[in-house]
Amino acid sequence: MPIPTTILNGFLGAGKTTLLQSLLVQARQLPDVTLGIVVNEMSTLDVDGSILDTTEVISRNSPHFASIPGGSMSSSQGLPHFTEAVGKVLADGEVTHLIIETSGSTHPWPLLEAIQTMPTLRLHGFLSVVDTVVLQQDHDLGRAIHRDASANLQAGRRGVANLLAEQVMFSNRVLLSKADKVDTSVLQNVAHAIHPLNPQADILAMQWGNMSLPKILDMPAYDFGRVETLGRELTEWEADHSEAPMAQPETYALDSRILRDPRPFHPQRLWDVYNQYLGTGIYRSKGFFWLPTRDNMVLLWNQTGGSVGLEILNYWKIAALEDESLNLADWEKDAMRDKLTAAHPDFGDRRCQLTVIGDASQLDDFVDALQTCFCTQDEIEAWKTGSSSFADPWPKSVATLRAE
Numbered sequence: 001m002p003i004p005t006t007i008l009n010g011f012l013g014a015g016k017t018t019l020l021q022s023l024l025v026q027a028r029q030l031p032d033v034t035l036g037i038v039v040n041e042m043s044t045l046d047v048d049g050s051i052l053d054t055t056e057v058i059s060r061n062s063p064h065f066a067s068i069p070g071g072s073m074s075s076s077q078g079l080p081h082f083t084e085a086v087g088k089v090l091a092d093g094e095v096t097h098l099i100i101e102t103s104g105s106t107h108p109w110p111l112l113e114a115i116q117t118m119p120t121l122r123l124h125g126f127l128s129v130v131d132t133v134v135l136q137q138d139h140d141l142g143r144a145i146h147r148d149a150s151a152n153l154q155a156g157r158r159g160v161a162n163l164l165a166e167q168v169m170f171s172n173r174v175l176l177s178k179a180d181k182v183d184t185s186v187l188q189n190v191a192h193a194i195h196p197l198n199p200q201a202d203i204l205a206m207q208w209g210n211m212s213l214p215k216i217l218d219m220p221a222y223d224f225g226r227v228e229t230l231g232r233e234l235t236e237w238e239a240d241h242s243e244a245p246m247a248q249p250e251t252y253a254l255d256s257r258i259l260r261d262p263r264p265f266h267p268q269r270l271w272d273v274y275n276q277y278l279g280t281g282i283y284r285s286k287g288f289f290w291l292p293t294r295d296n297m298v299l300l301w302n303q304t305g306g307s308v309g310l311e312i313l314n315y316w317k318i319a320a321l322e323d324e325s326l327n328l329a330d331w332e333k334d335a336m337r338d339k340l341t342a343a344h345p346d347f348g349d350r351r352c353q354l355t356v357i358g359d360a361s362q363l364d365d366f367v368d369a370l371q372t373c374f375c376t377q378d379e380i381e382a383w384k385t386g387s388s389s390f391a392d393p394w395p396k397s398v399a400t401l402r403a404e
Contacts, residue, residue, distance in 0.1 A: 009171065010102075022210060023035070030214070038085045108170035109234060145164050258353075262350065263352065267391065289354065296320075
């Protein structure tokens with residue numbers, strides 16, 4: 001019996017992982033539903049998989065979870081990994097519905113072609129998550145997408161506008177994310193602008209991934225016949241223009257960089273770099289880091305376009321070990337010390353791991369600027385001894401979100 005399948009597609013930072021987290025929380029309340037999850041990330045730094053693991057909505061050790069880091073699952077290199085991941089997740093026969101979260105660089109058509117040939121899957125929802133704020137700020141409320149995509153094709157090339165447009169065109173439901181960050185008129189204008197790209201798809205507003213799982217599970221089977229002509233036209237255009245394959249991130253001048261360092265970011269310098277060096281070509285950056293002013297917290301850096309969010313994901317193990325107020329038992333302390341035996345002598349398990357994705361021509365300048373934000377040795381010594389305070393302009397207030 002084929003497994004009903006839903007795809008969460010959409011550009012970098014649109015809110016796919018937030019939606020997936022919400023669906024997983026809702027699945028806990030449905031005893032007859034067992035979700036299988038396949039997550040793809042463009043960077044080899046598997047941030048999305050780590051986020052899901054950290055929030056405990058699903059463990060990366062679960063037999064029903066598989067992660068494909070590095071590139072696009074719809075590319076010629078990624079499709080074999082996708083097939084393998086699906087086989088792993090469905091192996092024990094317990095999954096009742098499969099959810100696939102693609103990377104932001106994933107083109108729908110090669111993935112749809114692959115799923116159509118897989119007898120174990122039956123596609124229902126192809127959800128395109130669209131960042132309302134990004135369309136408002138960078139694409140003239142969405143009106144520029146069709147214009148720019150058409151101009152690219154006439155010039156014999158493809159660009160980000162083509163990827164954005166086609167992610168909508170192949171969907172059977174469009175979700176306008178971050179609806180809480182814009183007013184109603186912006187939502188209406190964006191919906192009006194993208195509707196001609198796909199008149200047959202529903203367009204719904206969404207904030208914080210707040211979509212009903214039962215309504216997604218009840219979507220009718222995907223109509224492959226509706227998109228076959230579009231897919232064939234794109235394939236023929238690709239062959240005629242000898243371009244790189246539509247599924248390759250390089251086709252859209254997309255590339256990524258990874259920062260790994262055990263040191264903390266200086267909060268003031270990080271603030272300055274965000275405000276001075278974040279160009280429009282830096283589409284997405286995310287990962288884990290720490291600040292000397294908040295050295296007990298695992299912080300999530302979550303940037304899309306011109307917006308950045310800081311979230312508290314957890315607490316560092318070394319910080320919990322050092323916190324006498326927790327009244328940990330001796331055996332708990334011993335177990336924690338065992339986990340920290342290979343940790344950094346000064347920082348413990350604290351570390352910074354960020355991935356930055358964007359226009360290849362702009363990445364290095366931003367990454368180089370981020371490198372200057374790491375604390376110097378003198379600043380680290382000051383943190384260790386508590387002999388100096390650090391200017392920290394980042395917001396201090398904390399908001400707690402709970403999925404109902």
